[in-house]
Amino acid sequence: MRTTIKDIAEYTGFSVTTISLVLNGKGTKIPEKTKQIIFKAVEDLDYRPNQIAVGLVKKRTNTIGLIISDIRNVFFSNLAKGIEDECRRNGWNLVLCNTNDMHERDMAYIRVLADKGVDGILYAMSIDSNHEKAMESLTLMDSIKIPYIMIDRTFRQKCCHYVVTDHEVGGYLATKHLTDLGHRRIACVTGPLHLDDSKFRLDGYRRALEEASIPYDPTLIYEGDYTVEGGREGINKLLGETFTAVFAFNDMSAYGVYNVLKANGYNIPDDISLVGYDNIFFSELLDTPLTTIHQPIYEVGIEATKRLIEMNEKKPIDKLERVIEPYLVVRKSTSAVKLEKTEANESVK
Amino acid sequence: MRTTIKDIAEYTGFSVTTISLVLNGKGTKIPEKTKQIIFKAVEDLDYRPNQIAVGLVKKRTNTIGLIISDIRNVFFSNLAKGIEDECRRNGWNLVLCNTNDMHERDMAYIRVLADKGVDGILYAMSIDSNHEKAMESLTLMDSIKIPYIMIDRTFRQKCCHYVVTDHEVGGYLATKHLTDLGHRRIACVTGPLHLDDSKFRLDGYRRALEEASIPYDPTLIYEGDYTVEGGREGINKLLGETFTAVFAFNDMSAYGVYNVLKANGYNIPDDISLVGYDNIFFSELLDTPLTTIHQPIYEVGIEATKRLIEMNEKKPIDKLERVIEPYLVVRKSTSAVKLEKTEANESVK
DNA sequence: TTTGTAAGTCTTAACGTTTTCATGAATGAC
DNA sequence: GTCATTCATGAAAACGTTAAGACTTACAAA
Numbered sequence: 001m002r003t004t005i006k007d008i009a010e011y012t013g014f015s016v017t018t019i020s021l022v023l024n025g026k027g028t029k030i031p032e033k034t035k036q037i038i039f040k041a042v043e044d045l046d047y048r049p050n051q052i053a054v055g056l057v058k059k060r061t062n063t064i065g066l067i068i069s070d071i072r073n074v075f076f077s078n079l080a081k082g083i084e085d086e087c088r089r090n091g092w093n094l095v096l097c098n099t100n101d102m103h104e105r106d107m108a109y110i111r112v113l114a115d116k117g118v119d120g121i122l123y124a125m126s127i128d129s130n131h132e133k134a135m136e137s138l139t140l141m142d143s144i145k146i147p148y149i150m151i152d153r154t155f156r157q158k159c160c161h162y163v164v165t166d167h168e169v170g171g172y173l174a175t176k177h178l179t180d181l182g183h184r185r186i187a188c189v190t191g192p193l194h195l196d197d198s199k200f201r202l203d204g205y206r207r208a209l210e211e212a213s214i215p216y217d218p219t220l221i222y223e224g225d226y227t228v229e230g231g232r233e234g235i236n237k238l239l240g241e242t243f244t245a246v247f248a249f250n251d252m253s254a255y256g257v258y259n260v261l262k263a264n265g266y267n268i269p270d271d272i273s274l275v276g277y278d279n280i281f282f283s284e285l286l287d288t289p290l291t292t293i294h295q296p297i298y299e300v301g302i303e304a305t306k307r308l309i310e311m312n313e314k315k316p317i318d319k320l321e322r323v324i325e326p327y328l329v330v331r332k333s334t335s336a337v338k339l340e341k342t343e344a345n346e347s348v349k
Numbered sequence: 350m351r352t353t354i355k356d357i358a359e360y361t362g363f364s365v366t367t368i369s370l371v372l373n374g375k376g377t378k379i380p381e382k383t384k385q386i387i388f389k390a391v392e393d394l395d396y397r398p399n400q401i402a403v404g405l406v407k408k409r410t411n412t413i414g415l416i417i418s419d420i421r422n423v424f425f426s427n428l429a430k431g432i433e434d435e436c437r438r439n440g441w442n443l444v445l446c447n448t449n450d451m452h453e454r455d456m457a458y459i460r461v462l463a464d465k466g467v468d469g470i471l472y473a474m475s476i477d478s479n480h481e482k483a484m485e486s487l488t489l490m491d492s493i494k495i496p497y498i499m500i501d502r503t504f505r506q507k508c509c510h511y512v513v514t515d516h517e518v519g520g521y522l523a524t525k526h527l528t529d530l531g532h533r534r535i536a537c538v539t540g541p542l543h544l545d546d547s548k549f550r551l552d553g554y555r556r557a558l559e560e561a562s563i564p565y566d567p568t569l570i571y572e573g574d575y576t577v578e579g580g581r582e583g584i585n586k587l588l589g590e591t592f593t594a595v596f597a598f599n600d601m602s603a604y605g606v607y608n609v610l611k612a613n614g615y616n617i618p619d620d621i622s623l624v625g626y627d628n629i630f631f632s633e634l635l636d637t638p639l640t641t642i643h644q645p646i647y648e649v650g651i652e653a654t655k656r657l658i659e660m661n662e663k664k665p666i667d668k669l670e671r672v673i674e675p676y677l678v679v680r681k682s683t684s685a686v687k688l689e690k691t692e693a694n695e696s697v698k
Numbered sequence: 699t700t701t702g703t704a705a706g707t708c709t710t711a712a713c714g715t716t717t718t719c720a721t722g723a724a725t726g727a728c
Numbered sequence: 729g730t731c732a733t734t735c736a737t738g739a740a741a742a743c744g745t746t747a748a749g750a751c752t753t754a755c756a757a758a
Contacts, residue, residue, distance in 0.1 A: 001494075004744060015708050020746060029705055051464045052404045053744035056713045061401070063444075063465075070430065077426040081419065084447050088454075093465065095412075096445045098433050105437075114351075115400045116442065145351075228634070255634045262636065285577070285604045287611065287636035353714060364738045369716060378735055402714035405743045 003047040011041045023049070055117055062092045064308060065113035065121045069101040074280045075250070075297060076124070079151065082301025083122060090309050092119075101127040106137045114144040120308035121148040122301075125155065127192055127226075134158070147311040149304045149320060152297070154196045161320035163304040167197045170293040170326040171204025171247075174275045177291070177328055178245045179212035182337040183273060185243040187220045189234035189253050201249050201277065224253050231256020239264070244337045245273040251280040251292055258286065258333075269335040279329055289331035296324050352396040360390045372398070404466060411441045413657060414462035414470045418450040423629045424599075424646060425473070428500065431650025432471060439658050441468075450476040455486045463493040469657035470497040471650075474504065476541055476575075483507070496660040498653045498669060501646070503545050510669035512653040516546045519642040519675040520553025520596075523624045526640070526677055527594045528561035531686040532622060534592035536569045538583035538602050550598050550626065573602050580605020588613070593686045594622040600629040600641055607635065607682075618684040628678055638680035645673050 009016045014034065021027040022038045041047070055061045066083055068076045084094045095118065099105035103126045113121055123141065125134060134155045141148050141160075150162040178186050188205060191198035206216055222237050224230035231253030235246065239260075246261075248254035254276030258268065266272050268288045276283060279294035307320055358365045363383065370376040371387045390396070404410045415432055417425045433443045444467065448454035452475045462470055472490070474483060483504045490497050490509075499511040527535050537554060540547035555565055571586050573579035580602030584595065588609075595610075597603035603625030607617065615621050617637045625632060628643035656669055 005746095006744080016745080017708060017710095017747080018706085021707090024746080026747090027706095029707085031706075034706080048460065048464050050466065050744050052401055052410070052466045053713090054746080055401045056399075056405055056715090056744080057746045059713075071420065071426045071433070072423070072430045074421070074423070074426075077420045077423075080445065081421045081447060084420070084445055088447075093461065094445050096429065096433055096443050098430060098437075111397065112442065115397050117399065117401045228630075255631075259634060282631045282634075285608060285631075286634075354716095355714080365715080366717080366738055366740095367736085370737090373716080375717095376736095378737085380736075383736080399714050402743090403716080405714080405745090406716045408743075 002050070003045045005047070005049065007045055008038065008041050008047050011045060012037050014038065059117070060312070061117045061119055062090075063095060063116070063118045064092055064305065065095050065097060065109070065116070065118040067097045067099060067106060067109050067113075067121065068124045069127060070098050071096060073252075074282070075152075075278055075295075078297045079124075079301045082298035083305045086302045086305035086309075090305075092305075092309065099126050103129050103133040103137065107140060110137065110140050110144065114146060118146065119312050121146055122304050122308065123148050123150050124152045125150065127195065129155075130194060131157065147308060147316070149308055151300060151304050152197065156196060159319065161307070161317070163300050163307065163320070163322040163324070164197075165295045165297070165300060165324045165326045167200035167326075168204040168207070170277060170295065171201030171249075172208045173204070173326070173328045174201075174247050174277060174293050175205045175208030176211070177275060177330065177334065178247065178273060179208055179214065181245075181273065181334060183245040184212070184214050184337075185217075185220065185241075186214075186245045186247055187222070187235075187238045187241065187243040189222050189224045189231055189238070189246065189248045189257060191224060191226045191249045191253075193223050198249060205247060224249065226250050226253060228252050228256040228259075231258075232260050235260045243272070245275070245334070248274065248276050251276040251278040251283050251290065254283070254290055254292070255286075258288070258290070268333050270338065273334040273337075275334055284331060286333075288333050291331045291334040292329055293326050294329045295326045300324055351399070352394040354396070354398070356394055357387065357390050357396050360394060361386050363387065408466070409661070410466045410468055411439075412444060412465070412467045413441055413654065414444050414446060414458070414465075414467040416446045416448060416455060416458050416462075416470065417473045418476060419447050420445060423631070424501075424627055424644075427646045428473075428650045431647035432654045435651045435654035435658075439654075441654075441658065448475050452478050452482045452486065456489060459486065459489050459493065463495060467495065468661050470495055471653055471657065472497050472499050473501045474499065476544065479543060480506065496657060496665070498657055500649060500653050501546065505545060508668065510656070510666070512649050512656065512669070512671040512673070513546075514644045514646070514649060514673045514675045516549035516675075517553040517556070519626060519644065520550030520598075521557045522553070522675065522677045523550075523596050523626060523642050524554045524557035525560070526679065526683065527596065527622060527624060528557055528563065530594075530622065530683060532594040533561070533563050533686075534566075534569065534590075535563075535594045535596055536571070536584075536587045536590065536592040538571050538573045538580055538587070538595065538597045538606060540573060540575045540598045540602075542572050547598060554596060573598065575599045575602060577601050577605040577608075580607075581609050584609045592621070594624070594683070597623065597625050600625040600627040600632050600639065603632075603639055603641070604635075607637070607639070617682050619687065622683040622686075624683055633680060635682075637682050640680045640683040641678055642675050643678045644675045649673055 005016045005019050008019045022035050071077050087094050097109040106126045138158050150160055154162045222234035224234045235257040246257050248257050268274050276290045276292035279292045283290035283292050354365050354368050357368045371384050420426050436443050446458040455475045487507050499509055503511045571583035573583045584606040595606050597606050617623050625639045625641035628641045632639035632641050
């Protein structure tokens with residue numbers, strides 16, 4: 001079978017301790033000659049330490065667990081890539097867990113990862129987690145005593161480490177861009193509003209509205225679910241109202257809006273402006289490239305991973321609250337509101 | 350710290366052996382009463398076996414390693430989802446490795462996965478692997494004695510297990526669809542032609558051409574690299590030739606072709622028909638939804654994972670050669686060739 | 699000569715399980 | 729009443745490492 005440290009010991013005539021010492025750079029008292037013999041043997045026999053055995057005694061696996069809803073979601077695969085890239089740079093590994101946004105899977109995976117002895121968990125909570133469920137999974141997290149960082153989504157009721165983008169600012173930037181273009185009736189297709197990220201984006205939307213002295217009109221808000229289909233349904237509902245712009249809370253639902261709008265003969269942006277959120281790379285490939293909010297999600301992955309690894313190296317951190325700023329990417333799906341349009345809306349108002 | 354089996358032993362007064370026996374369902378001789386006591390203790394103390402220790406003695410980790418180029422690639426994230434879903438169903442886990450298509454990373458990850466004691470590896474070889482490199486990584490694979498299955502890409506020179514889609518048939522279906530529509534000058538933006546998958550797709554293209562008695566014209570072939578940018582470059586080069594249809598060897602490069610074509614004032618499909626390959630979800634969202642070849646890649650993931658797990662359960666399989674059939678998805682980017690166009694081309698010819 | 703120190707190496711326990719084999723008690727057959 | 733068998737359980741080794749500490753030997757200082 002595989003070469004073990006005992007094989008090296010026999011081969012060289014030294015004890016396993018000496019081998020271990022040398023190989024772990026702790027052989028300060030070991031003369032160069034002995035080291036050379038050992039290194040040569042390692043080479044000859046192609047020895048590499050069994051990491052399971054190492055893990056058992058060191059209680060370290062250099063492994064991170066990532067819990068997300070679905071890796072097929074471009075948002076999450078970007079995140080995962082950032083995480084894995086940073087892992088590799090540090091000689092760590094990543095185990096991937098998809099929950100399909102089901103709370104019980106969050107729970108199951110947290111336990112499994114603990115059993116596997118991962119050294120840290122990056123956690124994007126399931127979308128179906130209400131207050132109680134969120135509390136339950138975070139309590140479980142705390143109980144297993146493994147460092148963890150919440151990514152993308154926070155849960156304000158509980159104090160935990162997190163690395164997120166500033167959803168409020170993102171919502172604000174998207175909306176301000178539209179108000180700056182003269183839009184006053186701006187429809188929203190949001191994400192699930194029990195989620196902090198959606199809530200914050202809506203806060204940003206309202207702030208921008210206020211700044212432009214535009215009253216908040218709840219009839220222009222449709223609570224979606226971050227899917228293309230949700231976007232389609234949302235805009236179909238919304239089409240009964242009057243508006244000159246739509247702010248979709250992620251690019252996927254923006255695609256749904258985009259499709260339905262075009263299918264109904266609307267011109268984007270001449271008739272209706274559209275802004276998305278996420279800046280998925282597909283968004284620039286659309287016939288009318290999408291104006292959107294760029295979330296540096298790859299960077300969130302890197303940052304969170306760095307911190308998680310740090311937590312294992314150094315003493316525990318007080319409280320990690322890292323907020324990364326999103327920014328607006330203007331493309332072709334937004335334009336200044338047409339005068340006639342504005343008048344038409346004014347009259348309806 | 351964490352509850353260990355010793356804690357359960359102390360708590361119940363039984364030995365660790367008895368606990369282990371009961372918990373592993375091997376306590377045939379252990380009376381029901383004892384079992385109840387032990388189960389209760391496990392419940393009370395919230396005991397779960399340390400999988401690292403289990404792994405060390407059983408030499409099983411119930412973990413699969415996945416080596417791909419980049420999880421951000423929608424193709425691979427679909428694959429990964431299939432794999433992870435099947436893993437979960439079997440109580441297995443997935444460790445994700447991105448190589449960015451660099452051969453040395455293939456090599457490094459293979460070793461790391463072996464060190465970590467994974468029970469199987471799913472391997473999509475790096476795109477930069479020439480014959481020699483491919484041989485090198487497969488030799489390494491063989492040497493670590495861990496079951497592995499090649500996915501998506503094969504390497505004909507070496508006999509290994511694989512689960513792939515039928516690229517030849519895919520290339521044939523795409524091309525036949527175009528010849529059926531009357532196209533006779535069909536340009537290709539291929540993938541890297543040292544890869545079997547690209548080679549096979551081209552074979553399929555030629556077969557369809559032959560069937561329609563159309564001579565193969567190398568000037569219509571551009572060797573791309575499966576990226577949007579590659580698609581752009583390809584079509585720009587190709588625009589010097591005359592053709593009425595383009596077959597892009599994946600959807601990503603089809604997007605590049607699509608963009609450039611539209612930017613140059615061509616109408617799709619009236620002026621030029623376009624067919625892609627992969628059926629990425631985004632393809633149906635384009636203003637002109639893309640006709641493409643659907644690769645059941647999620648299913649490839651499931652199938653490969655099933656087999657890999659089987660290999661661990663049962664005796665080794667002779668040779669796994671599973672080919673999953675792709676199929677054509679007709680959307681709006683292809684149409685019958687216009688008569689005038691055909692004449693124009695004929696005259697050029 | 700004794701004592702101390704350092705160099706070079708090894709013995710042993712530990713990590714948390716599973717598994718082989720042993721042991722003692724109870725039961726049943728003769 | 730003896731022996732064999734079954735039942736119920738436990739001791740100990742093993743998995744492949746690391747690490748605390750012990751043990752030699754050599755040499756220098758007192």
